[in-house]
Amino acid sequence: MNLTILFGGSSHEHEISIVSAITLKKVLKKSTLQFIFVDAQRDFYLIDPAKMTSKHFSSGEYKKSKKLTLKKGGFHTEGMLGSKPVTTDAVLNLIHGRDGEDGKIAGMLDFYHVPFIGPRLEAAALSYSKLATKFLAASLGVETLPYEVLRRDDARKITLPYPVIIKPVHLGSSIGVSIVREPSELDYALDVAFEFDAEVLIEPFIEGIDEYNQAGAYTGEWELSIIEAPHKEEFLDFDKKYMDFSRDAQVLAAEIDDALADAIRETFKRIYSPLFEGSLIRCDFFVKDGTVYLNEINPIPGSMANYLFEDFEGTIERLSRQLPVESNIVIDYQYIHSIQSAKGKA
Amino acid sequence: MNLTILFGGSSHEHEISIVSAITLKKVLKKSTLQFIFVDAQRDFYLIDPAKMTSKHFSSGEYKKSKKLTLKKGGFHTEGMLGSKPVTTDAVLNLIHGRDGEDGKIAGMLDFYHVPFIGPRLEAAALSYSKLATKFLAASLGVETLPYEVLRRDDARKITLPYPVIIKPVHLGSSIGVSIVREPSELDYALDVAFEFDAEVLIEPFIEGIDEYNQAGAYTGEWELSIIEAPHKEEFLDFDKKYMDFSRDAQVLAAEIDDALADAIRETFKRIYSPLFEGSLIRCDFFVKDGTVYLNEINPIPGSMANYLFEDFEGTIERLSRQLPVESNIVIDYQYIHSIQSAKGKA
Numbered sequence: 001m002n003l004t005i006l007f008g009g010s011s012h013e014h015e016i017s018i019v020s021a022i023t024l025k026k027v028l029k030k031s032t033l034q035f036i037f038v039d040a041q042r043d044f045y046l047i048d049p050a051k052m053t054s055k056h057f058s059s060g061e062y063k064k065s066k067k068l069t070l071k072k073g074g075f076h077t078e079g080m081l082g083s084k085p086v087t088t089d090a091v092l093n094l095i096h097g098r099d100g101e102d103g104k105i106a107g108m109l110d111f112y113h114v115p116f117i118g119p120r121l122e123a124a125a126l127s128y129s130k131l132a133t134k135f136l137a138a139s140l141g142v143e144t145l146p147y148e149v150l151r152r153d154d155a156r157k158i159t160l161p162y163p164v165i166i167k168p169v170h171l172g173s174s175i176g177v178s179i180v181r182e183p184s185e186l187d188y189a190l191d192v193a194f195e196f197d198a199e200v201l202i203e204p205f206i207e208g209i210d211e212y213n214q215a216g217a218y219t220g221e222w223e224l225s226i227i228e229a230p231h232k233e234e235f236l237d238f239d240k241k242y243m244d245f246s247r248d249a250q251v252l253a254a255e256i257d258d259a260l261a262d263a264i265r266e267t268f269k270r271i272y273s274p275l276f277e278g279s280l281i282r283c284d285f286f287v288k289d290g291t292v293y294l295n296e297i298n299p300i301p302g303s304m305a306n307y308l309f310e311d312f313e314g315t316i317e318r319l320s321r322q323l324p325v326e327s328n329i330v331i332d333y334q335y336i337h338s339i340q341s342a343k344g345k346a
Numbered sequence: 347m348n349l350t351i352l353f354g355g356s357s358h359e360h361e362i363s364i365v366s367a368i369t370l371k372k373v374l375k376k377s378t379l380q381f382i383f384v385d386a387q388r389d390f391y392l393i394d395p396a397k398m399t400s401k402h403f404s405s406g407e408y409k410k411s412k413k414l415t416l417k418k419g420g421f422h423t424e425g426m427l428g429s430k431p432v433t434t435d436a437v438l439n440l441i442h443g444r445d446g447e448d449g450k451i452a453g454m455l456d457f458y459h460v461p462f463i464g465p466r467l468e469a470a471a472l473s474y475s476k477l478a479t480k481f482l483a484a485s486l487g488v489e490t491l492p493y494e495v496l497r498r499d500d501a502r503k504i505t506l507p508y509p510v511i512i513k514p515v516h517l518g519s520s521i522g523v524s525i526v527r528e529p530s531e532l533d534y535a536l537d538v539a540f541e542f543d544a545e546v547l548i549e550p551f552i553e554g555i556d557e558y559n560q561a562g563a564y565t566g567e568w569e570l571s572i573i574e575a576p577h578k579e580e581f582l583d584f585d586k587k588y589m590d591f592s593r594d595a596q597v598l599a600a601e602i603d604d605a606l607a608d609a610i611r612e613t614f615k616r617i618y619s620p621l622f623e624g625s626l627i628r629c630d631f632f633v634k635d636g637t638v639y640l641n642e643i644n645p646i647p648g649s650m651a652n653y654l655f656e657d658f659e660g661t662i663e664r665l666s667r668q669l670p671v672e673s674n675i676v677i678d679y680q681y682i683h684s685i686q687s688a689k690g691k692a
Contacts, residue, residue: 111388331361
């Protein structure tokens with residue numbers, strides 16, 4: 001498999017995406033990998049795999065690499081002798097946050113008929129908004145925690161009992177998120193969140209609630225990962241987040257009974273199909289009194305959640321051969337022809 | 347104002363978009379217009395304004411025009427002497443249906459920092475799905491008709507009383523839409539709709555319900571069009587649809603009382619702001635027993651609903667000076683630097 005890892009992006013998670021890409025280089029041992037970096041200015045660069053170190057990017061040295069353009073048929077180098085395509089079996093969209101998870105890259109790759117692993121535009125747009133995720137879950141009969149939404153100009157009143165957690169509607173990572181334990185803390189937390197977004201989501205903060213993560217993909221058959229009970233921390237600081245995105249060894253499955261495991265797996269499948277076809281996603285769930293609640297959909301999880309799979313490289317390879325293709329629309333100018341001939345007769 | 351009209355697209359409404367573009371050429375008299383055509387193969391062409399006739403496209407003659415590439419800084423011609431940008435104050439996204447209204451073009455233009463009139467990616471993705479539109483309306487406290495959704499594998503049972511109207515969830519025009527008057531007609535109508543989409547929306551079909559269309563934009567202040575009571579036809583056949591997209595003379599306002607007009611205008615504003623900032627949209631409403639129901643959001647209405655505005659060209663010009671700009675994300679490699687220095691110490 002010749003796979004092109006697309007990473008970076010104009011995103012708050014730009015650096016995390018670099019860490020993810022370096023991790024995938026370690027994990028995808030049998031594949032021929034190419035790396036395309038999207039820098040902060042949204043220029044595309046073809047990166048020598050031998051230079052996939054974080055320093056190569058933080059030092060700006062990457063700018064000596066070949067620049068690419070994205071056009072019909074994929075990424076191209078441009079030279080004196082014209083344009084040359086960077087050939088690949090598939091692109092893996094590994095841009096976390098803006099550009100990657102908001103649907104832009106998906107739309108661009110689909111527009112130019114480039115096969116890619118990652119959420120399609122609609123799946124990205126819906127999961128990038130925590131509010132749209134709530135709607136999506138409701139339409140699928142999947143439970144989520146109760147919530148309220150505040151916009152910038154709204155009265156700063158909430159009806160949920162404290163403590164609550166406050167999140168900007170559109171940001172992926174923990175940026176702008178606060179736990180608010182009493183009314184006196186609300187104003188400041190809202191100020192912080194509104195720095196990042198015009199809409200803010202408010203949910204109950206349930207101390208000690210059970211959390212489980214399930215990743216998977218549909219590759220012609222279901223390939224679900226083990227279920228992990230992630231380490232509980234109120235927040236991941238950057239060192240821990242870095243650790244999290246650079247995980248490359250398989251972890252142990254959570255010790256839960258079959259009924260709960262089945263419920264988690266079935267909920268995952270309901271969310272995944274058909275919207276997320278073509279991608280490998282991770283869903284983070286809460287469980288309370290036996291009920292499974294969707295917390296978050298990560299349509300491009302850190303290091304693609306490789307550490308949850310027994311045969312991660314096999315899953316990615318099979319997925320790359322099972323990518324959805326946009327339907328072909330035939331344009332035959334039948335209407336314009338009929339108008340023209342009607343005019344001719346008149 | 348130097349405005350670039352982007353039209354065509356790999357869309358069922360490709361031909362309609364050509365008609366819309368020709369109409370805008372008639373209507374935008376004071377502006378300097380450029381025309382960029384997206385053909386069925388998604389190649390971009392710079393079209394001589396003198397050649398903006400439907401035949402130029404249906405005959406394939408447009409292929410003699412200059413081909414363009416879209417990259418950082420906008421559309422470019424490529425020649426022996428390198429790449430030259432097509433300069434413009436703003437692009438007006440006039441691609442109806444797929445590519446234009448599903449968010450792809452919005453994502454691409456935002457990615458490359460090209461100022462444009464049209465729905466942003468999230469607004470497009472939400473309004474392109476009739477189901478997401480329902481959720482959006484519900485979250486804004488805007489009424490819609492009751493509905494059911496069926497997927498391909500679902501049992502073909504509905505609970506809404508007949509007659510119902512059946513629509514593919516994702517198509518803009520009347521393609522795949524049927525009115526079903528009794529249970530015996532349901533199966534065939536679903537077959538037709540599932541030809542075009544994996545999800546189908548079912549709503550009551552209310553004969554003779556009052557319909558009103560409201561268009562508008564926010565240009566620093568609200569610029570709302572007159573409210574039109576559109577001609578009622580169960581379906582627009584192509585000739586009528588052609589007429590509809592080529593309308594270029596202002597129509598008369600519906601004769602409704604102030605309370606209803608206010609209710610329609612307030613509902614429009616609630617839907618528009620902030621999601622649709624940067625675009626001129628038309629909302630189609632039903633009114634029953636004094637309640638306003640959202641039927642459809644047209645984020646790129648036919649011929650931009652020019653015929654509803656008193657000073658359409660002025661509105662477009664003011665809008666082009668009030669376009670939202672993506673927030674700038676500073677990437678300073680602070681995290682990677684801190685990891686590197688931590689490693690250095692270890």
